[in-house]
Amino acid sequence: MPNQEPALESALKHFFGHDQFRFEQRSIVEQVLKNKDVLVIMPTGGGKSLCYQLPALLRPGTTIVISPLIALMQDQVVALKDNGIEATFLNSTLSFEEVRSRQKDLLMGKIKILYIAPERLFTSSFHDFLKQLSQKVGISTFAIDEAHCVSEWGHDFRPEYRQLFQIKQLYPQIPIIALTATATQRVRTDIVQQLRLNDPTVYISSFNRQNLYYEVIQKSRKPYQQLLAKIQQHQGKEKGAGIIYCLSRKHVDEVSNNLTKDGISALPYHAGLTNTQRENNQTKFIRDDVQIIVATVAFGMGINKPDVRFVIHYDLPRNLESYYQESGRAGRDSEAASCTILFGWGDVHTVRYLIGQKADPGEQRIAQQQLNQIISYAESPICRRQVQLNYFGEQFIPPCNNCDNCLSPVPIEDWTIEAQKFLSCVYRCDQRFGMNHIVDVLRGSNKKRIFELGHDRLTTYSIGKERTADEWRMLCRAMIYQGYLEETTDGYPILRLTRKSNQILKKFVSVKIPVTQKIAQPIASKEKVTSTELNEESVSLMRQLKTLRKELADQQNVPPYVVFSDSSLRQMAQLRPQTADDFSKISGVGSRKLIQYGKIFTQAIRKFCSDHNLEVSTESFSKEPTVVDKGSSKSDISSTHLKTLDLYQNGLSPSDISLTRNIRLSTVNGHIAELISAGYPIDINKLVDRERQTVIKQAIAKVGPHSLRNIREETGETYDYQEIKLVRAKWELEMPSE
Incomplete structure (x- = not known):
């Protein structure tokens, strides 16, 4: 470059x-x-x-x-x-x-x-x-x-x-x-x-989505009532968009119908609908005509809606990677969002049945391992982020302070002796077996396979009877997350020791883990708000700005977030910009959007401030570099024009821009003339000598602006068409509207 x-x-x-x-x-x-x-x-x-x-x-x-x-x-x-x-x-x-x-x-x-x-x-x-x-x-x-x-x-x-x-x-x-x-x-x-x-x-980049709050709630006997309460909790002062994921089409239809009956705008999305139905429902969701989409996992890939405030898995996700993807559709605008799993063992049995329908034993094995991982995530008392990021090979030191386990931690106990027993058993089994087999050996199981392998003769056989199988599995998962054990991921989940394992076996470190009996009680939601809370006035203004955004989006037949993101509107509601200079400082406001939307949004903000006895700027939007819709229209200004503008604003002359971009000088001057006509701040005095401007303007006043040839005949051949174009653009911009 x-x-x-x-x-x-x-x-x-x-x-x-x-x-x-x-x-x-x-x-x-x-x-x-x-x-x-x-x-x-x-x-x-x-x-x-x-x-x-x-x-x-x-x-x-x-x-x-x-x-x-x-x-x-x-x-x-x-x-x-x-x-x-x-x-x-x-x-x-x-x-x-x-x-x-x-x-x-x-x-x-x-x-x-x-x-x-x-x-x-x-x-x-x-x-x-x-x-x-x-x-x-x-x-x-x-x-x-x-x-x-x-x-x-x-x-x-x-x-x-x-x-x-x-x-x-x-x-x-x-x-x-x-x-x-x-x-x-x-x-x-x-x-x-x-x-x-x-x-x-x-x-x-880190896989850590810091703005997302993660929680797992035990699914009750009335899961729909849980879901409804959760949605109502999310749709408080600022009604936000949400996605509800279900395992089956039947659940999708039931949930979406029930939500509609309860006065919440929701639509279904699954493979049983026609292409037209799915497309229409998706479009309505993206354009804020409905607030909630209830869907199978068929929904979401390619959805670029940044202002989804919550994702709820009504049923168990397929695996940890899918959950990361699906929950990640919340909060793409970096504003605070929430991700919830309603966890029930009935869903586990359903997934196991579906796995059993797979023809390929290899696929079954991998799917079962993935199911075990998501169950471990749901049951784990450990920081949710630590579990997720560990899956992608990223170390994370808790607490994250934005998940249920970190905000409502369970008691911590010293399990060093149990950890030594477990690691010793993994070692004596030659690091060739998975978690369940190690637990069976520790608890002295009478399974035929243990005797066939001779593992009943190991010194670790039956030394862990005092702990339940669930407790040993909890310890195993905790050691994996803490790096004292590793589990292979090729479909055969084999446990292996790591470099850190020896620290436990030689008593250099103690093992302390969060201990929970079982995930029997709903976990209290204490969501951490990562974006600045709006006061009452700002909430009211933001509602009005969202309405204005929706009207503009509908006029242009585009999704509302294309006009401005929620985070941009939030800044507007907090800072209340009323001039072009202040509005341009809002994140998401570039040169194009300043021209396209600046005046209408600042007018709305100014009116709100006036109606609510808030400070109203004495300086109007029009006192800033003015945009006049004459000559070239806003829609005529393309990215190639804006690139020329960017180079010009960074001090390059038209001839320099021509060389830099490898385009003709006449093309560059044409861009600048159209930018002037569209109201972009261009100093004509740096482009055309003042005396020559005067002569050209006099010629335009005499013969009119419509014919470049007539203007040049009036000025004489020492004036070229390019400078005439520039001066004419400025002359037309400054002429008062009729």
């Missing part, structure tokens, strides 16, 4: 309205701009999309994004366009004419970001089109979203993703950025190998 490249923070604020990068975003963007391959493991809501979207706007050519999710690519395109960024998608929902039209725009260089499904990428027709695009416009980057789909060890393997290795064969010089929210070490290795990434930089 040229040395004159604008500061990345400036570009971030300009295009997306954020003042600073999150996690490793800045470093990732820098690597992509240097043409390096990158693998990004970043949790849901961490800002993965920005890691390829921002570089796409700062480099020549088009970025190709491969995504398996039609709904997600459509949402992403809508959000980008609302930020003034030219993006499009090509998928099966489009007609032949629509595809041709979009391909034409791409070949003309009008589109910066193209979303496609993996199935389309290697069709012969698209392969030919991609060649044309590469030659005429250039391809800046390939971004592979949901990259875990490439691995058979991932939670959502897609065979068509296996073909993506061809990208490196066909376009070896173009960098690839692969992104996913969850990937174990095995999956990460598989992604790099399958995609043929060239010495990639791997970024692994």
Whole structure:
């Protein structure tokens, strides 16, 4: 990139309205701009999309994004366009004419970001089109979203993703950025190998979603009443959106019908509905026409709704990784959100039955191991985060202070002697058996297999009769989470000692664990609020701003969060900005949104303050750099115009911009003229000498602004069309409306 490249923070604020990068975003963007391959493991809501979207706007050519999710690519395109960024998608929902039209725009260089499904990428027709695009416009980057789909060890393997290795064969010089929210070490290795990434930089953000509160509640005999009470608790002052997950279609229909009867707007989503029904219900949820969606696990992949305030699993999740994904659909805007499991052993029996229906014994074995892991999570008295993050190989030192076990901890006891017995038994069984077998040996079981193996003759046989099997299993899980034991994850859950095990056996450390008899009582919910609580006035203002946001979104036929996120509205409700300068400081307000929504939101805030005897600014929005809807309209300003503006605002002259962007000087001046017409703050005096401006303005006053040729004939041939365009744009902007 040229040395004159604008500061990345400036570009971030300009295009997306954020003042600073999150996690490793800045470093990732820098690597992509240097043409390096990158693998990004970043949790849901961490800002993965920005890691390829921002570089796409700062480099020549088009970025190709491969995504398996039609709904997600459509949402992403809508959000980008609302930020003034030219993006499009090509998928099966489009007609032949629509595809041709979009391909034409791409070949003309009008589109910066193209979303496609993996199935389309290697069709012969698209392969030919991609060649044309590469030659005429250039391809800046390939971004592979949901990259875990490439691995058979991932939670959502897609065979068509296996073909993506061809990208490196066909376009070896173009960098690839692969992104996913969850990937174990095995999956990460598989992604790099399958995609043929060239010495990639791997970024692994913490899997810790700090804004999410986790809890497990024992399911009662009246689970619907529990669910209803939980929903009513969440929908207090600020009614929030929620997702309820169920194991079966029957439960989905029952729960959604009952909620509707109880006055809560809810809709079902499962595979038994028609495609049209599912799409309509999903759209209503995304656009805030209903507050709750009740769904099987078929719902959620590709849903880009950031303001989901709670996720409740009415039935047991399939496995720990699925639970992390499904619960992670809450709080993607980084605001406080809650994740609840209603845990009942009846659900366990149902899942075991479903596992038994699998034809492949290997699949059954792995599914059973995954079920054991989620049961361990539900029963564990240990910090919920510690259990989840341990699964992904990330160490976490509790307390997290945002889960039920940390906020309502059970008693801690010293179990060092029991831990020594357990580890000794694992060692004497040659580290070749799982937890249940070790427990059987310790408790002196008379099972035939123990005698066949000769384990009844071990010194550890029957030395643990004083503890129940559940207590020994509780100790085993605690030692796994604390790193004193490890359990294999290849379908055969074998226990093995670790380097830390010896510390217990030699009495260098003591083992203290939370002890609970059983998960018999509902755990009291003490959710930690991670976002600033709003006072009564701010809550009232936020309600009004949400209503305004919904009206604007409906007018544009887009989801409300595309206009502004809840976190942006929360800032507005707290800070009450009433001028353009103050409004531009709100997170999520970039150059485009300042022009598009600034005046209407500040007017609403000003009126609220006036109605409630709050401070009203003496300085109006119009006293700031004014936006006048003359000449070029707001919708005419594209990402390429905004990139020119960004370079100009960072001190580059039109000729410098021309060299930096490798486009004609006349094109740059055309951009600037349209930016002036649209009301962007451009100092014309730095572009055209004042005396020459005067001559051009006099010519315009005499012959009118409509014909550049007539104006030039009046000024004389020493004046060129480019400076005339700039002065005319400024002249039209300053003319009073009729």
